[in-house]
Amino acid sequence: MTLQPDGQGRLRHLLTLDGLPREVLVGLLDRAQAIVDGAGPAPAALDGEAVCTLFFEPSTRTRLSFQRAAQRLGADVLNFDASSSSTTKGESAGDTLRTIEAMGVRGFVVRDGAEGAAAALAEVAAPGTAIINAGDGRSAHPTQGLLDMLSLRQAKGSDFSGLRVLVVGDVRHSRVARSDLHALRTLGAGEIRICGPEALLPAPEEMQGCPFGHDLDEAIEGVDAVMMLRLQRERMEEGLVGSLDAYHRGYGLTAARLRRAAPGAVVLHPGPMNRGVEIDDEVADGPQSLILRQVANGVPVRMAVLETLLLRQ
Numbered sequence: 001m002t003l004q005p006d007g008q009g010r011l012r013h014l015l016t017l018d019g020l021p022r023e024v025l026v027g028l029l030d031r032a033q034a035i036v037d038g039a040g041p042a043p044a045a046l047d048g049e050a051v052c053t054l055f056f057e058p059s060t061r062t063r064l065s066f067q068r069a070a071q072r073l074g075a076d077v078l079n080f081d082a083s084s085s086s087t088t089k090g091e092s093a094g095d096t097l098r099t100i101e102a103m104g105v106r107g108f109v110v111r112d113g114a115e116g117a118a119a120a121l122a123e124v125a126a127p128g129t130a131i132i133n134a135g136d137g138r139s140a141h142p143t144q145g146l147l148d149m150l151s152l153r154q155a156k157g158s159d160f161s162g163l164r165v166l167v168v169g170d171v172r173h174s175r176v177a178r179s180d181l182h183a184l185r186t187l188g189a190g191e192i193r194i195c196g197p198e199a200l201l202p203a204p205e206e207m208q209g210c211p212f213g214h215d216l217d218e219a220i221e222g223v224d225a226v227m228m229l230r231l232q233r234e235r236m237e238e239g240l241v242g243s244l245d246a247y248h249r250g251y252g253l254t255a256a257r258l259r260r261a262a263p264g265a266v267v268l269h270p271g272p273m274n275r276g277v278e279i280d281d282e283v284a285d286g287p288q289s290l291i292l293r294q295v296a297n298g299v300p301v302r303m304a305v306l307e308t309l310l311l312r313q
Contacts, residue, residue, distance in 0.1 A: 003123065004016075004020070013309070014142050014143070015133045016133065016139070016142055016182070017142045017145045018140070018178075018182045020142075020186065022186050025146070025183065025186055025187070026187075028301070028305060029146065029150050029153060031304035031307070031308065032303070033150065033153075033154075035300035035303050035304060036300050040300075041303070041307050041311070043073075044073075044074035045307060046075040046306065046307070046310055047074040049107060050076040050077070050078060051107035051109065052078040052080055052105050052107065052108050052109070053066055053079050054096070054108050054110045054111075054121075055081075055082065055110075056082045056113065056117070057111045057113050063079075063134075065298035065299055066132075068299050068302075069305075070302075072299065073303055073306055075107070075306070075310075080100070094120070094121065097124065097125065098124070098126075101129055107130050107132070107310050108131050110131055110133060110134055110136070111135045111136070112135075113137060114137055116139065117137070132306075135175055137175065138172075138173045138175050139175055140182075141175040141176050141178075143301055143305060144175075144179055144270055145180050145182065146183065146301045147297040147298045147302075148180050148183070148268055149180075149184075150300075151268060151290045151297050152225055152268070155293075156224060160187045160190065163189050163191075164191040164193070165184055165189055165191070165192050165223065165224065166192075166194075166219055166223040166226050166261075167181070167194050167227045167229065168194075168219070168228050168251060169228060169229030169231060169251060171194055172199075172201055172202045176229065185208070192210045193223065194219075195220075197214060197247075200241070216250065217257060217260060220260045221260050221261070224262050224264075225265060225268065226258070226268070228268065228279050230270065230272060231244075231274055248278075252276070252277060252280060253267065254283065255282045258283055258288065264288075267291070268290050268291065268294060269294075270294070271294075273291070
């Protein structure tokens with residue numbers, strides 16, 4: 001993604017983890033871990049800067065996490081509400097960006113249902129403006145991928161070469177899955193398995209050699225980490241899933257299924273969860289769950305990203 005680095009190789013935007021150099025990805029994880037460990041930036045590191053959450057889709061975790069991250073860095077936060085903005089009058093996203101830039105805002109956190117929306121804004125952004133993709137279409141959610149990797153690294157160590165990871169569910173439509181797969185490959189994960197109903201798996205060439213199948217009981221054998229994905233209920237309306245009960249029987253993570261994984265295996269889920277559909281309460285709230293740790297790690301990861309992109313050198 002040539003839009004991400006500037007002419008000096010410095011990260012200008014964060015649009016995807018696909019193709020992000022390993023040293024950049026690891027550097028962001030190291031910085032986030034330092035913040036977790038208390039070696040964070042000065043409380044007013046971004047004093048005088050402003051960050052706008054430019055969300056054209058609903059969000060709870062991601063929006064609040066970015067807001068908290070920006071506040072901890074001392075930045076002002078502007079919340080953009082698409083439902084009451086001039087976009088409802090026909091203003092383009094690019095014009096909206098330029099209007100807010102003219103107010104002195106340099107940081108934009110963008111969520112949009114359209115594929116490539118964040119990259120399109122990066123194309124027209126002024127020099128010095130940073131665009132962070134907070135999820136666009138089904139292509140990428142890079143900060144979610146980073147916080148998932150940080151949570152996994154904290155639980156299993158920084159050497160991913162022996163790690164067996166299973167991704168379960170609607171991979172075809174999941175931007176989280178794509179960012180996780182990009183990050184896991186970059187970090188050298190030993191084995192990445194994919195499991196889900198045939199209608200919810202992407203084309204084999206998109207899985208880039210990852211073993212995939214439709215039998216969760218078989219796929220989960222001996223894995224060190226299980227990444228569950230949210231089942232979007234519109235998949236039933238599209239005829240891709242028969243029923244929620246049938247999905248749970250085939251692909252719900254139960255305590256019995258989790259016992260097939262390696263001892264000490266961990267469970268991740270990006271949220272929001274459909275309890276009793278893709279994951280049972282006993283697993284979501286159990287000792288092997290990293291789900292709340294993922295949420296907590298969202299703040300230091302996003303602080304590391306905002307600091308990297310906006311801190312004046």
